[in-house]
Amino acid sequence: MSIEMEAELQQEQLLRAREAQDSGRFDEAVKIYEQLLARVPDHREALQRLARLEVQLGHRRAARWYLERFVALEPENAAARHEFALSLAELNEFDKALAETQEADRLKPNSPEILNNIGCLLKRMGRPLDAIKYHEQAVTVTAENAVLSFNLGSALLAAGRLDDAVPILRVAATLDPNLAEAWAGLGEALLKRGNTRSSVGPLRRALELKPDDGESRYWLAGALQNCGQFEEALLCYLQAAERHPDAPDVWFGIGRCQLECKRFTEAVEAFQKCLKLEPDHSAAIHEQGKTLFKLGCVEQAMKALRLATKKGSKDIETLALQNMAVMIPGNPTDTNRTVLEVRQTWGRRLVSRPQGPHLRDPGTGPLRIGYVSSFFQGANWMKPVWALINRHDREQFQIELFSDASLDRIEHGYRPDPRDQFHDITGQSNEAVAARIAARGIDILVDLNGYSDMARLPLFALRPAPIIVAWFNMYATTGLDCFDYLIGDESVIPAKEESFYTERILRLPNSYLAFEVDHPVPDITPPPVVTTGQLTIGCLASQYKITDQVVATWADILRGSPKAQMLIRNSALGRTEHCEHLSQRFAAKGISRDRLILEGPAEHLQFLSTYNRIDFAVDSFPYSGGTTTMEALWQGVPVVTFNGDRWVSRTSVSLLKSAGLDEFVRSSVRDYTDFCIRLANSTDTPSKLEALRADIRQRLRASPVCDAAALARSMEHCYRQMVSEKLPKESR
Structure with missing residues (x-):
């Protein structure tokens, strides 16, 4: 066959292949291209077109093979190398893809498409800092391009440069309001930066544009959860679970929301699903322990928390220890000794001051007693507290209340005395409250919270008063060196158990919890x-x-x-x-x-x-x-x-x-x-x-x-005893 006839035959085959490809008869087109390449292995147009068709058909490996042959024939063809690199990336051959794309960049410098894809490759390879440089070059070459701006913002987000990522992603969303990825990235960046409420809008917009985006739905769920909108967050997590049932963090989020919604059995099931997928998910182990406790499964709860302290990060370990310290007195299999050990272990993590202010000379006026509580507004809980406070001798004792509730919320129990001082400390930091207590010259500071408000317990480690006392709501040792005294009675703290307490024990002659009832109660009826x-x-x-x-x-x-x-x-x-x-x-x-x-x-x-x-x-x-x-x-x-x-x-x-x-x-x-x-x-x-x-x-x-009056006299006797014990030490 002459050269002219061979050329005509090749052209005729190429035309038939193109026509079949354009008509959607892809299998026929592939067959013709293959026949042509069998006759002419180096037919460049056939190699290139067949490679693109294989990509279209999802046959990535076949496409790679044809593109590699094409690039070998045209090594200086930047577009071919770039196309080959994209095929390699689809096959997760990232190192080779990066080398080919960088070679394309050498052959065709300042191409925004090539620069952008180098950046995308580097980000996929876990090198976002390197990616940023290429994305910045691409944006410089082609300004006001939504996709290029989004990719730069995405790399900044991946690198943790949230302050830089937010404005770039906002630009991308502005340039193309229908670019779902830009809204999703902006929402994620805002959420990670701590702008939780601001993140909700962009994430909602991302889902409007792309309802099947499970990742955006996951981030929106997290944002809603952080805003306290647990029911809506739960719905988002459940929808994300439908699309990604094998994602442990989705089930973890479901469990967290169920726990906040007080659906404890459902929360346990969610945490179990999370742990089945990721057995060492320490946060889920910790949260499961908290949830089991709420159901009364205390032994299982403590077992989970102890496991979390071994498997978790430092933060998880601290949280687990904190919850163990709260729960441990109620665990049947723990003892006075383990209660002491756990609370001491947790207490050592608090930032504490070595000592507080010096005790004033009691001859200068009434002793100043400060009571700290997060629950003064709870009439049913505070019965023993008000029984004591209302009966204090105001000639001998100056009473100051430090409350995490405003005075107008205290409807029952307290009978205010004009000589009392009420301090609303709602929302104030422990450091601010400690400074306030010290400024008031409080002699004896009494904690009424115990482990019922862990957020306030570190206040006492700052030692804002010369003498610090626990009474009313402790039920075991504090385990904290900052507490000087713990007040109980013979029934609750027998002498033989004092070795399990870090505090000096003082006992009242009767119950340490005498009470009065002055809030509405039903009449008594026959049994x-x-x-x-x-x-x-x-x-x-x-x-x-x-x-x-x-x-x-x-x-x-x-x-x-x-x-x-x-x-x-x-x-x-x-x-x-x-x-x-x-x-x-x-x-x-x-x-x-x-x-x-x-x-x-x-x-x-x-x-x-x-x-x-x-x-x-x-x-x-x-x-x-x-x-x-x-x-x-x-x-x-x-x-x-x-x-x-x-x-x-x-x-x-x-x-x-x-x-x-x-x-x-x-x-x-x-x-x-x-x-x-x-x-x-x-x-x-x-x-x-x-x-x-x-x-x-x-x-x-x-x-x-x-007998509230007897309770007050007994407590006042204890306070005087504390002062007499403290003063000689300071005078030496």
Whole structure:
């Protein structure tokens, strides 16, 4: 065949291949191109067109092979090298792709497309700092290009240069308001920079333009979560999970939102899914521990938190230790010694001052007592606090209240004295509050929060007063060197346990929690068994106090009292799934659902009226009642408890003994169980309980448990003792 005929045949094949390709008959086109290349292996147009067709068909490896042959034939062709590089990048051959793109840049300098793609490659290779240089060159060459600006902003974002990324990404979104990626990048950069509320709008816009963008939906969920919009954030996370069910961080976000929405069983499930995908996700382990605690699964919670301290970063370790310090007194398998060790370990992480100001000479005027609380507004919680404060001798003691609630929020309990000083410290930093306390010349600073407000506990490590005391809400050692004294009584802190406390222990002669009630409460009614014949055992403790051991013990009581039913009410049981979870725990111990009455939260007066449907109450353990026990007694319902192995197990013991109700304090969990069964089955119980209710409030008022004046005198004696012990040390 002559050269002319061969050329005509090649041209005819090329035309047929083009026509088939343009008509969408791709398989036919590929076949013709291959036939042509079989005849002429170096046919450049066939190589180039077939490579592009293979790219179109998704056949990346075939395209790479043809492009490589084409580049070998035209090594100085910048466009060919650039196209070859793009094919290599699609096959994740990044090093080769970068080399080819840089060679294309050498052959055709200042091409914005080539510069941009070098930057994109470097970013994909985890080299955003190197990428920025090329993207900046591309933007310089071609100004006001939305895509080029976006890629520069994206590289800056990846490099962590958030302050630089935000304005560039905003420019990209302005140049092309329909560029979803620019809005998404802007939202992400704002969120990471801490401009959470500002990030929501751009992220919403990104999703309007590109509803299937799972990453934008994930970032929007995070922004909404940080803004406290947990329900909407949860919806976003769930939608992201539909598109990315194997993304552990999505399930982690779902769990966090479920936890904030108090959907504890669903939160546990979400964290479990996260951990199935990423078993060492320490933040999920930590959050799962917090959630299990809310359900009363305290042993499992502590196990998770201990694991988080081993697997997590320094921040996660600190958070886990902090939550362990809060929870550990209520964990059945921990002891006084481990409570001390954990709280000391956490306390060593606080920034503390070696010593506070010197104590004033007490002869210069009344002792200045400062009380710090985040809960002064809680009338039901603050009964012992107001019983003390209202009875203080203002001639001898200057009272100053440092409150994380404004005075107008305190509706019940406090009877203001014009000589008192009230300080609203809401939103103020611990450093600012410490300076304020020091400026007031407070002699004795009393913490009423304990571990119930961890954000305020570091205040005391700053030692803003000469003497620092814990009372009312601690239930175990603080574990912190900054506390000089801890006030309890003989029931809660026997002398043999003082070695487990870092503070000097002072004891009041009666209960350390004498109380008064001056907020609205329901009238006492006869015990329900008198009118219905159905005996009801009850407990209104928080769900986190209802441990597996508590469930097992209450199940023993119900099995031994076949005609009794049990009423449990708390805020967690407002959700059906939480009731089901608790029911299943009882079912595992042989107690059917029909023997349980499970109820959720209510307005406080209505909540207290629940005691009108309870004949006698049973205490939780090892975390016994405090406020719950006071309220039960005031409503005429005796509480059966036992003398546990730590302070937190004996708060009810202290109250019942001081109230003269020693009969209901048992020696052990076995004695507690047997006593409840006898009480539930005895024919004398209805009349006995009715007689108790008839005059219980009068009996309480006449007993030490409601002797507020005696409480005040005893506390004032302790304060004077502290000063006398402190002064000689300072005079040496």
